[in-house]
Amino acid sequence: MIYREIQNTPVPALGFGTFKLRDDTCRRQVLQALEVGYRHIDTARIYDNEKQVGSALAETDVAREEFFLTSKIWVEELEPANVHRSCETSLRLLGTDYLDLYLIHWPSDRYPLDATLEAMSELREQGKIRHLGVSNFPPSYFERACGLAPVFTNQVEYHPLLGQDRLLELARAHNVLFTAYSPLAQGAVLKEPVLNEIGAKHGKNAAQVAIHWLLQQDGVAAIPRTGSEENLRGNFDVFDFELDADDNEQIARLPKNVRTINPAFAPDWEDDDT
Numbered sequence: 001m002i003y004r005e006i007q008n009t010p011v012p013a014l015g016f017g018t019f020k021l022r023d024d025t026c027r028r029q030v031l032q033a034l035e036v037g038y039r040h041i042d043t044a045r046i047y048d049n050e051k052q053v054g055s056a057l058a059e060t061d062v063a064r065e066e067f068f069l070t071s072k073i074w075v076e077e078l079e080p081a082n083v084h085r086s087c088e089t090s091l092r093l094l095g096t097d098y099l100d101l102y103l104i105h106w107p108s109d110r111y112p113l114d115a116t117l118e119a120m121s122e123l124r125e126q127g128k129i130r131h132l133g134v135s136n137f138p139p140s141y142f143e144r145a146c147g148l149a150p151v152f153t154n155q156v157e158y159h160p161l162l163g164q165d166r167l168l169e170l171a172r173a174h175n176v177l178f179t180a181y182s183p184l185a186q187g188a189v190l191k192e193p194v195l196n197e198i199g200a201k202h203g204k205n206a207a208q209v210a211i212h213w214l215l216q217q218d219g220v221a222a223i224p225r226t227g228s229e230e231n232l233r234g235n236f237d238v239f240d241f242e243l244d245a246d247d248n249e250q251i252a253r254l255p256k257n258v259r260t261i262n263p264a265f266a267p268d269w270e271d272d273d274t
């Protein structure tokens with residue numbers, strides 16, 4: 001496993017995502033992920049699966065301090081009192097005393113950012129969260145957040161079919177973890193011939209190529225999700241090969257405009273007054 005060192009905290013660069021995993025599939029996959037060696041789990045209040053993640057955490061032999069656990073506040077809950085209440089709910093459902101990382105799931109102009117971050121800082125002082133961060137923050141929002149609080153990560157969509165040069169540059173400048181969500185473009189990378197060809201050359205599949213490509217980049221973490229045990233093992237088996245210059249050049253030439261998560265309330269992704 002590769003670790004990123006952010007704010008004196010080592011974070012496993014490969015995590016397990018749980019978006020869309022429900023009921024017993026969620027419990028089983030998180031339990032299995034911990035057994036296979038994943039030590040970083042990503043959930044969110046809105047995924048409505050924290051109870052099932054919590055069941056897996058209660059069942060596993062892996063000690064609480066051995067894994068890194070992230071949850072997120074939904075975009076309607078950014079008012080300070082709701083930040084506190086939402087965190088209490090996540091902690092109760094996950095069956096843990098603390099989150100390693102708590103994120104603002106989406107930016108919103110309906111709630112003052114400074115008040116939300118202040119509430120999150122209070123949670124930190126109370127020991128309920130170890131770190132705070134943001135998700136889906138374009139450059140302007142991100143810079144503003146970094147000026148207000150010790151942001152630990154910006155979690156955004158990133159994979160071989162979507163360019164994120166500016167946000168990655170800003171994250172590195174602030175020594176903030178760049179967490180790549182939808183690292184498989186929700187499955188689209190599996191259909192990309194170039195990635196399949198590169199994979200065949202190394203005895204790997206396109207998902208493994210995409211995950212390795214992300215993890216070879218400084219300061220980047222990736223959190224692929226799967227409901228299959230076979231894919232869960234495969235997606236972890238990404239540390240025993242290297243991409244060569246030709247592979248990297250071919251990946252660099254792929255179209256970089258495939259955005260799979262873009263709800264109506266998404267910010268202007270290009271918003272950059274930095």
Ligand SMILES: NC(=O)c1ccc[n+]([C@@H]2O[C@H](COP(=O)([O-])OP(=O)(O)OC[C@H]3O[C@@H](n4cnc5c(N)ncnc54)[C@H](OP(=O)(O)O)[C@@H]3O)[C@@H](O)[C@H]2O)c1
Nearest residue numbers: 017018019181182183184185186187207224225226227231
């Ligand atoms: N902050 C945010 O707003 C945000 C937004 C989206 C996601 N996320 C986080 O990022 C995580 C990952 O993103 P995601 O869930 O959107 O999608 P993803 O990880 O990019 O892709 C998941 C899809 O890829 C398939 N897949 C996974 N491994 C595979 C393999 N080895 N071979 C073939 N197919 C494979 C899965 O199908 P199978 O189940 O059949 O394997 C599933 O359909 C989420 O679970 C969540 O934790 C955060």
